[in-house]
Amino acid sequence: xxxxxxxxxxxxxxxxxxxxxxGETPEAITLPAAPVLLPLAVWRARRDEIIARDQPxxxxxxxxxxxxxxxxxxxxxxxIGVNFPKFTDGRSYSSARLLRERYGYxxxxxxxxxxxxxxxxxxxxxxxxxxxxxxxxDIEKALAGLSVFSEAYQAAADQPQPLFHRRAAxxxx
Amino acid sequence: xxxxxxxxQQIIDERVTQYRDQIARHLAGELSTDELRPLRLQxxxxxxxxxxxxRIAIPYGMLAAAQLRKLAEISRRYDRAVGxxxxxxxxxxxxxxxxxxxxxxxxxxSVQMHAVQTxxxxxxxxxxxxxxGIAPDELxxxxxxxxxxxxxxxxxxxxxxLPRKFKxxxxxxxxxxxxxxxxxxxxxxxxDDDGEIGFRVFVGGGLGRTPILGKVLRDFLPRRxxxxxxxxxxxxxxxxxxxxxxxxxxxxxxxxxxxxxxxxRQVEAEWAQLKDGPTTVPDAEFTRLAGHFxxxxxxxxxxxxxxxxxxxxxDLAFANWVRRCVHAHKTPGYAAVTLSxxxxxxxxxxxxxxxxxxxxxxxxxxxxxEVRVSHEQNLVLADVRQRDLHEIWQIARSHRxxxxxxxxxxxxxCCPGGDLCALANARSIPIAEAVNQKFDDLDYLHDIxxxxxxxxxxxxxxxxxxxxxxxxxxxxxxxxxxxxxTIGGQQGNTAAIGKVIGPSFYAQEVPSVIExxxxxxxxxxxxxxxxxxxxxxxxxxxxKVRAYAxxxxxxxxxxxxxxREVIHx
Numbered sequence: 082x083x084x085x086x087x088x089x090x091x092x093x094x095x096x097x098x099x100x101x102x103x104g105e106t107p108e109a110i111t112l113p114a115a116p117v118l119l120p121l122a123v124w125r126a127r128r129d130e131i132i133a134r135d136q137p138x139x140x141x142x143x144x145x146x147x148x149x150x151x152x153x154x155x156x157x158x159x160x161i162g163v164n165f166p167k168f169t170d171g172r173s174y175s176s177a178r179l180l181r182e183r184y185g186y187x188x189x190x191x192x193x194x195x196x197x198x199x200x201x202x203x204x205x206x207x208x209x210x211x212x213x214x215x216x217x218x219d220i221e222k223a224l225a226g227l228s229v230f231s232e233a234y235q236a237a238a239d240q241p242q243p244l245f246h247r248r249a250a251x252x253x254x
Numbered sequence: 255x256x257x258x259x260x261x262x263q264q265i266i267d268e269r270v271t272q273y274r275d276q277i278a279r280h281l282a283g284e285l286s287t288d289e290l291r292p293l294r295l296q297x298x299x300x301x302x303x304x305x306x307x308x309r310i311a312i313p314y315g316m317l318a319a320a321q322l323r324k325l326a327e328i329s330r331r332y333d334r335a336v337g338x339x340x341x342x343x344x345x346x347x348x349x350x351x352x353x354x355x356x357x358x359x360x361x362x363x364s365v366q367m368h369a370v371q372t373x374x375x376x377x378x379x380x381x382x383x384x385x386x387g388i389a390p391d392e393l394x395x396x397x398x399x400x401x402x403x404x405x406x407x408x409x410x411x412x413x414x415x416l417p418r419k420f421k422x423x424x425x426x427x428x429x430x431x432x433x434x435x436x437x438x439x440x441x442x443x444x445x446d447d448d449g450e451i452g453f454r455v456f457v458g459g460g461l462g463r464t465p466i467l468g469k470v471l472r473d474f475l476p477r478r479x480x481x482x483x484x485x486x487x488x489x490x491x492x493x494x495x496x497x498x499x500x501x502x503x504x505x506x507x508x509x510x511x512x513x514x515x516x517x518x519r520q521v522e523a524e525w526a527q528l529k530d531g532p533t534t535v536p537d538a539e540f541t542r543l544a545g546h547f548x549x550x551x552x553x554x555x556x557x558x559x560x561x562x563x564x565x566x567x568x569d570l571a572f573a574n575w576v577r578r579c580v581h582a583h584k585t586p587g588y589a590a591v592t593l594s595x596x597x598x599x600x601x602x603x604x605x606x607x608x609x610x611x612x613x614x615x616x617x618x619x620x621x622x623x624e625v626r627v628s629h630e631q632n633l634v635l636a637d638v639r640q641r642d643l644h645e646i647w648q649i650a651r652s653h654r655x656x657x658x659x660x661x662x663x664x665x666x667x668c669c670p671g672g673d674l675c676a677l678a679n680a681r682s683i684p685i686a687e688a689v690n691q692k693f694d695d696l697d698y699l700h701d702i703x704x705x706x707x708x709x710x711x712x713x714x715x716x717x718x719x720x721x722x723x724x725x726x727x728x729x730x731x732x733x734x735x736x737x738x739x740t741i742g743g744q745q746g747n748t749a750a751i752g753k754v755i756g757p758s759f760y761a762q763e764v765p766s767v768i769e770x771x772x773x774x775x776x777x778x779x780x781x782x783x784x785x786x787x788x789x790x791x792x793x794x795x796x797x798k799v800r801a802y803a804x805x806x807x808x809x810x811x812x813x814x815x816x817x818r819e820v821i822h823x
Contacts (some may be wrong), residue, residue, distance in 0.1 A: 147493065169292055169375070170417025175493050178412055183527060199276060199285075199293055206411035219284070231259050231270045234405040236532050237412065243481070243532060244261065244405070245539040252542075 086212040118162045121146050122123035141218040144172040152178030174207045181208030181238040211216045220241045255316045256401045256546040258366045266363045273297050275283030298369030302676045308347045309372040314400040314625040315343035319614040324365040326610035335607040342379050343627040375416045377407035383424045383431045385630035388636050390584045396426035398543035413488045417495035418503035433745045435459045435468040438505045452476045461715035465751045466506045469514045476537040481533045486525035500758035503586040550622040555587025559640035575658040593633040598690045601683045602668040603631030612653040662699045664690050671711030678711035680728025680735035692765035705785040721745045723786050725752045755798045770800040
C-alpha cells in the first residue's frame with residue numbers, strides 16, 4: 082500500500098486519486114469505490130449522486146482551480162487534495178491557505194503531484210498536513226523537510242501570529 | 255542599522271544548513287539539476303557563462319563596515335578579489351566555485367548577511383533611497399518600513415513560487431531616488447490630511463521587455479495595513495498572474511490585462527478579508543524597528559564649516575569633487591559623500607578587495623561605521639563632517655574612489671553584460687569603457703553637466719537603460735552585437751521611459767553616436783538647461799538626424815522583431 086506523510090509521520094494510505102484521461106468525461110466516468118479523491122469537475126457534475134453514496138468524500142483541486150468552487154460544501158470532505166503540476170507552480174499554496182484561513186476547513190489537505198522535500202516546509206505553513214511525495218523520492222528522508230526552520234516571520238495557517246507579536250510578548254514578559 | 259536578534263540569526267543559520275544539505279543532495283544525485291535550480295536561485299546562485307555567480311543581498315543597500323570587510327575577505331578567499339554592485343543594491347561575485355557556495359553563505363551568516371531571494375520567482379531584495387535617514391527632503395526614514403518588508407518577504411510561505419520575480423522599492427523623500435515606479439510595487443511614504451503616515455501604492459511598473467511605469471493603486475494606505483495589503487496584491491498575482499509565458503508573467507501584464515480599475519477592485523475585495531487581522535502592524539513594532547535606525551551621535555556644528563569653505567575656494571580639483579560627489583545632509587555641518595565606482599578603466603560598479611577595506615576604514619573613521627550602496631552602483635558615506643571632507647577626498651582618491659563624475663555622463667549604470675552574464679545578447683562593459691575613453695576630459699564632462707547614460711546587455715534591463723536620458727541596449731542580430739539607443743528616459747519624480755531613436759548601431763559606432771547626441775544638446779541648450787530639458791524642448795528629431803548623419807543605415811535599416819517590440823511597447 083502506498084505511503085504518505087501525514088501529520089509529520091509516514092503512514093499507509095488507502096485513498097486513490099481519480100484523474101480524467103483523454104476522452105473521459107465527468108458525466109460518464111465510472112466512480113471508483115471510496116475512498117477516492119475526485120477531480121473538481123466530477124464533483125461539480127455529479128454532486129448529488131456522490132453525496133448519496135454516503136461514503137467518505139474527497140476532492141482535489143488543480144492549481145488553476147480555487148477553493149471558491151467548493152465553498153458551500155467544504156465541510157463535507159474528509160480530504161481535499163491540492164495539486165502541484167510542477168513544484169514551481171505556487172498557486173496551490175494560496176488555495177491551501179484559503180481553505181484553512183478563509184473557509185475554516187479542518188479536514189486533511191493533501192499535497193499531490195510534484196511534491197518534493199524542499200517545498201514541504203512552505204506547504205506545511207500554508208495548512209497542508211498530508212503529502213503524497215513524488216513516487217521516485219525517498220519519503221523517509223523527505224520528512225526532514227518539515228523541520229527546516231524553527232521560526233517564521235509571517236502569519237500563516239500554522240501560526241496565526243506574525244513574529245512581531247511574539248517578539249513584543251517576549252519583550253514585555 | 256538593523257541588527258539581528260537571536261531569532262533572525264537562527265533563521266539565517268538554518269537557511270545555511272538547508273542550502274548545504276541541498277547542495278550535498280545534488281552532488282549525491284538525489285536532487286536533479288532542474289529540482290535544484292529554483293532552490294539555488296533563491297539563494298542567489300546562478301550558473302553563468304563561465305560558471306556560477308553568487309548574488310549577495312544587501313537589504314535596502316545598508317552595509318556595516320564589518321560586513322564590507324567580510325565581503326572583501328570572501329572575495330579574496332573564494333573569488334578573484336573583486337565584487338560587483340548591482341542596481342538592486344546587491345553584490346555579485348562572478349567567480350565562486352559551486353562547491354564552495356555553502357561555505358560562503360556560512361561566512362555571510364556570521365556577519366548577519368545572506369543571499370536569500372536575490373533571484374528566483376519570489377519577492378526580491380527591497381530597495382530604497384541611498385540617502386535614507388539623512389536627506390533634507392525626506393518625510394521620514396523609509397528604512398524601518400524596508401526592514402518590516404524584508405522580514406515579511408523572507409521565506410513567505412505562500413509567495414515562494416510566484417509566476418515571476420517581484421520587486422518592491424520604498425521612497426520617503428520629495429525626490430524619488432529609488433525609481434519606485436519601475437517596480438512591481440512602489441511605495442511612497444506620505445501623510446494624509448490628519449498627519450497619519452501611510453503609503454501611496456504604485457503597482458505594475460517594471461523595465462525589461464515591456465517597460466511600463468507603475469500606476470497608482472491606492473492614494474493612501476495607513477501604514478498599519480501595509481502587510482495585509484501586500485498579501486492581498488501578491489495573492490491575486492500568485493493565483494492569476496500568467497504562468498504560460500515567462501515574458502508575460504510579471505504583475506504588470508496582469509494589471510494591463512485587467513485594467514487598473516478592475517485590478518484595484520479585486521485587490522480591495524481580497525484585502526477586505528485580510529484587513530485588521532493579526533498581520534496588522536502595531537505602532538509598537540514600528541517603534542521597535544525605528545529604534546534600529548536611530549540617528550548616530552551627530553556633533554553640534556555650524557551649518558557651514560569655514561575651513562571646508564576655504565579649501566573649496568583654493569583647491570579646484572577638490573571643489574569639483576565636492577560639486578559632484580558631496581550631497582546635502584539634514585544636519586548642520588554634515589554631508590553625504592558618494593564614492594564613485596565609475597573610474598575610467600574599471601567596469602561600472604566593480605570594487606576590489608583593497609577598495610572594500612579602504613571604504614570600511616573610511617566608514618569607521620568618518621561615518622559611524624556604515625556604508626550604503628546606491629542603485630546607481632556607487633557607495634555612499636552618509637554621515638561625514640564637512641571639515642573631514644578634504645581628508646576623505648585624499649584617501650578616496652588614493653584608492654581611485656574619488657572620480658568627480660557622479661550624475662555625469664561617465665557615471666554609467668551598467669549590467670555585467672555578455673562578458674559574464676549568460677542571458678546577455680551583447681557585451682555592455684566594453685561599451686561603458688569606450689564611452690569613458692571618448693569622454694575622458696573631466697572639464698568637458700562637467701560642462702555637459704547632469705545626464706544619465708545606462709547600458710543593458712539584454713532586454714531584461716538590469717542596467718535600467720529605459721529610464722536613462724541616453725539608454726543603450728545590446729541586441730543580437732544574426733550572432734552579431736548591435737546596440738539600440740533610446741533617449742528621453744528619466745528616473746525620479748518625472749520618471750519616463752526613453753524612446754528608440756531608430757535602427758541599432760555597431761559597437762564601434764556607439765561612442766560617436768553619443769558624441770553626436772551631446773553635440774546637439776550643447777549647440778541648443780540655454781544657460782540653465784540639462785540634456786533632458788533641451789531634449790524635451792526641441793524634441794527627439796534633431797538628435798535622431800544627427801545620430802544617423804553620414805551613416806548608411808539602409809543596410810541595417812531593417813528593424814528586427816526584437817526592436818519592433820520595444821518601439822511599439
